[in-house]
Amino acid sequence: MESLEIYKDLFYQSLRIRLVEEKIIELYPSDLIQSPVHLSIGQEAVAVGVCANLNLDDWVFINYRGHAFYLAKGGPLPEFFAELMGKKNGQSKGKAGSMHLASPKQGIMGASAVVSSTISHAVGAALISKIKRENRIFVTNFGDGALEQGAFHECLNFASLHKVPILFLCEDNNLAVHSHKKERQSFTLEKLVGSYGIPFHEIEEGYDFVKVQKLSKISIDEVRNTKKPVFLKIKTSRYKEHVGPGEDFSAGYRDKNDINKWKKLDPLLQDKKLYESFLGKINNEIENAVKFGLESPLPDREDLLSDV
Amino acid sequence: MSKTYKAALLEAMQEAMDNNPRSLIIGQGVTDFKGIFDTVKGFVDRYPDRVIETPLSEDSIAGICIGAALNGAYPINTHIRADFGLLIFNQLINLAAKYKYMFGGLFEIPCMYRMVIGRSWGQGAQHSQSLQSLMAHIPGLVVVMPADPKSIIESYRYSIQKYKGPVVMLEHRLLYELNFENDETKLSHPIFGSKLEIEGTDITIIATSVMVLEAKRAANHLKKNGISVELINLHSISHPDKKIICKSVEKTGKMLVIDTSWPAYGVCAEMNRIINEYKPSILKVPSNSMGMVSTPCPTAKALEEMYYPDVHDICKEVIKMVKKDGSEINLPKKISMTDFYKHFKGPF
Numbered sequence: 304m305e306s307l308e309i310y311k312d313l314f315y316q317s318l319r320i321r322l323v324e325e326k327i328i329e330l331y332p333s334d335l336i337q338s339p340v341h342l343s344i345g346q347e348a349v350a351v352g353v354c355a356n357l358n359l360d361d362w363v364f365i366n367y368r369g370h371a372f373y374l375a376k377g378g379p380l381p382e383f384f385a386e387l388m389g390k391k392n393g394q395s396k397g398k399a400g401s402m403h404l405a406s407p408k409q410g411i412m413g414a415s416a417v418v419s420s421t422i423s424h425a426v427g428a429a430l431i432s433k434i435k436r437e438n439r440i441f442v443t444n445f446g447d448g449a450l451e452q453g454a455f456h457e458c459l460n461f462a463s464l465h466k467v468p469i470l471f472l473c474e475d476n477n478l479a480v481h482s483h484k485k486e487r488q489s490f491t492l493e494k495l496v497g498s499y500g501i502p503f504h505e506i507e508e509g510y511d512f513v514k515v516q517k518l519s520k521i522s523i524d525e526v527r528n529t530k531k532p533v534f535l536k537i538k539t540s541r542y543k544e545h546v547g548p549g550e551d552f553s554a555g556y557r558d559k560n561d562i563n564k565w566k567k568l569d570p571l572l573q574d575k576k577l578y579e580s581f582l583g584k585i586n587n588e589i590e591n592a593v594k595f596g597l598e599s600p601l602p603d604r605e606d607l608l609s610d611v
Numbered sequence: 612m613s614k615t616y617k618a619a620l621l622e623a624m625q626e627a628m629d630n631n632p633r634s635l636i637i638g639q640g641v642t643d644f645k646g647i648f649d650t651v652k653g654f655v656d657r658y659p660d661r662v663i664e665t666p667l668s669e670d671s672i673a674g675i676c677i678g679a680a681l682n683g684a685y686p687i688n689t690h691i692r693a694d695f696g697l698l699i700f701n702q703l704i705n706l707a708a709k710y711k712y713m714f715g716g717l718f719e720i721p722c723m724y725r726m727v728i729g730r731s732w733g734q735g736a737q738h739s740q741s742l743q744s745l746m747a748h749i750p751g752l753v754v755v756m757p758a759d760p761k762s763i764i765e766s767y768r769y770s771i772q773k774y775k776g777p778v779v780m781l782e783h784r785l786l787y788e789l790n791f792e793n794d795e796t797k798l799s800h801p802i803f804g805s806k807l808e809i810e811g812t813d814i815t816i817i818a819t820s821v822m823v824l825e826a827k828r829a830a831n832h833l834k835k836n837g838i839s840v841e842l843i844n845l846h847s848i849s850h851p852d853k854k855i856i857c858k859s860v861e862k863t864g865k866m867l868v869i870d871t872s873w874p875a876y877g878v879c880a881e882m883n884r885i886i887n888e889y890k891p892s893i894l895k896v897p898s899n900s901m902g903m904v905s906t907p908c909p910t911a912k913a914l915e916e917m918y919y920p921d922v923h924d925i926c927k928e929v930i931k932m933v934k935k936d937g938s939e940i941n942l943p944k945k946i947s948m949t950d951f952y953k954h955f956k957g958p959f
């Protein structure tokens with residue numbers, strides 16, 4: 304019974320993220336959102352499963368594909384839509400948009416659109432946490448493409464050397480824009496991470512939020528208990544184009560069958576009954592949030608010049 | 612009471628550690644026996660948690676400083692050569708400079724990046740550069756070039772204790788060993804201001820860092836020969852005091868800008884922009900700028916001497932601009948600046 308409750312709860316949260324992004328797709332042609340969006344559709348279970356094990360004061364450092372983590376960690380939805388619409392009541396007064404989501408109250412630190420550039424921020428925050436003898440952990444979330452950046456390797460080295468409480472969380476959708484991992488990487492991740500003395504874990508079933516929650520808990524508990532870095536890679540699948548609201552299977556760089564296999568396992572698509580039972584409530588929340596965004600005033604000249 | 616430039620840096624760092632328990636000194640060599648040219652020497656024994664030696668990973672260390680600042684620390688990140696600071700430009704420009712604005716004021720990143728301009732004794736193309744204008748160009752960064760001990764004490768204290776954003780301090784290696792007499796001149800603001808060093812009537816010289824000293828030597832020589840120089844120490848490269856600058860040039864009608872770097876798109880260009888946008892008619896003769904020759908820095912001493920302007924070259928330019936009729940003025944002897952500031956004894 305308890306596990307059914309967990310399933311339902313995580314299902315609800317994942318579905319909420321998916322429906323929010325589907326709302327973005329619906330709104331996009333109207334030009335209400337005039338900036339790039341990197342959708343997490345297909346990848347929701349990673350954020351939901353991991354964040355289920357995080358406390359409010361644990362910090363996550365995310366990137367431009369950040370809707371799912373922002374929502375899963377508790378970022379407010381009305382301010383999210385206002386932010387995407389470039390409105391004054393957005394979390395960051397419209398200066399951030401989709402690519403730079405943040406909400407420090409819930410421990411969602413700034414998202415950067417430069418690949419791999421917030422990993423070191425998580426390491427630095429964790430370092431101070433250790434010096435201050437705090438009891439919380441830090442999560443840096445990045446894609447498989449970020450693994451190729453020098454800064455990532457520098458961070459593994461420093462985090463391990465200084466034994467800081469951080470979870471390196473790789474969301475592996477096998478793609479960086481349109482290029483596959485095998486076109487880009489010559490190293491074996493597990494060995495690489497291992498060579499820094501950092502424990503490596505992997506979750507294959509990135510579509511299964513319950514499994515992600517259960518298995519990521521092991522990694523997260525390990526960070527909490529050892530107060531040292533741990534690496535967790537979660538396999539996942541990006542259903543949409545790299546950036547934008549559409550699909551891009553016709554471009555020919557990837558096989559639609561791979562995604563279809565994944566979709567067959569995706570509870571949000573398979574469990575129609577539960578889907579239907581949550582739909583009304585979630586849509587209601589989304590409509591209200593969109594309304595909040597629509598009604599928010601535009602930022603003004605004072606906003607343009609402030610916060611430098 | 613006199614004090615060396617590096618003694619002032621040591622004092623500023625000491626004050627940072629004692630008066631601001633959040634201060635963290637982090638960089639390559641901060642725990643070694645040289646201690647960033649003696650400015651943090653021995654600190655690790657006294658503050659073992661707060662002085663952090665780093666791997667050779669400039670990029671991530673700069674980012675680690677941002678994360679540390681987010682979690683309440685005041686990181687002071689050292690680079691013994693500004694040239695190595697180029698490796699932190701992603702974090703400095705894309706992240707630190709924008710963190711407050713990009714997130715609409717949700718975060719602040721109080722931190723300091725100390726970078727040493729290595730110009731001295733044969734440092735060549737990659738150990739000598741003055742990169743202030745690259746950084747001062749970026750909104751969200753404060754870039755300061757303190758030219759004397761008093762400016763160091765005031766600007767470091769203000770940055771560390773009061774200011775809530777990233778500050779880049781460009782320290783000049785040639786100045787480190789020099790002894791300065793205590794003087795009465797004042798910065799108009801510790802990090803958003805400049806300083807009127809010498810009052811005069813014939814020409815305004817605006818100078819940065821070590822060139823303030825060289826300009827002072829020139830002003831002394833010229834004074835003996837009847838030319839009255841007004842000298843402004845620019846100090847804050849990103850936020851110079853436009854009032855002091857415009858008022859002075861309006862008074863003298865002549866502007867010579869002397870920077871430690873290349874004139875194009877830099878401090879020299881910016882000073883001209885300020886005057887042109889204020890009132891171009893105040894210039895009675897065309898403005899003039901001096902800086903490094905527009906080539907990379909050569910290592911050979913013979914070439915290095917031609918590469919940087921010095922007191923001799925400054926006097927020559929001033930005389931050309933002021934053109935006091937009839938009187939012949941002797942130029943000071945051309946001696947190498949690194950020889951003159953002989954206190955510098957290499958090799959680094």
Ligand SMILES: Cc1ncc(C[n+]2csc(CCOP(=O)(O)OP(=O)(O)O)c2C)c(N)n1
Binds near residue numbers: 418476480
């Ligand atoms: C430093 C940098 N290089 C290139 C880009 C362009 N770019 C944006 S997203 C992306 C792919 C990143 O792939 P990955 O890390 O796997 O994340 P994903 O988009 O798959 O979530 C690239 C190359 C960038 N934003 N930053």
Ligand SMILES: [Mg+2]
Binds near residue numbers: 447474476477478
């Ligand atoms: Mg990817």
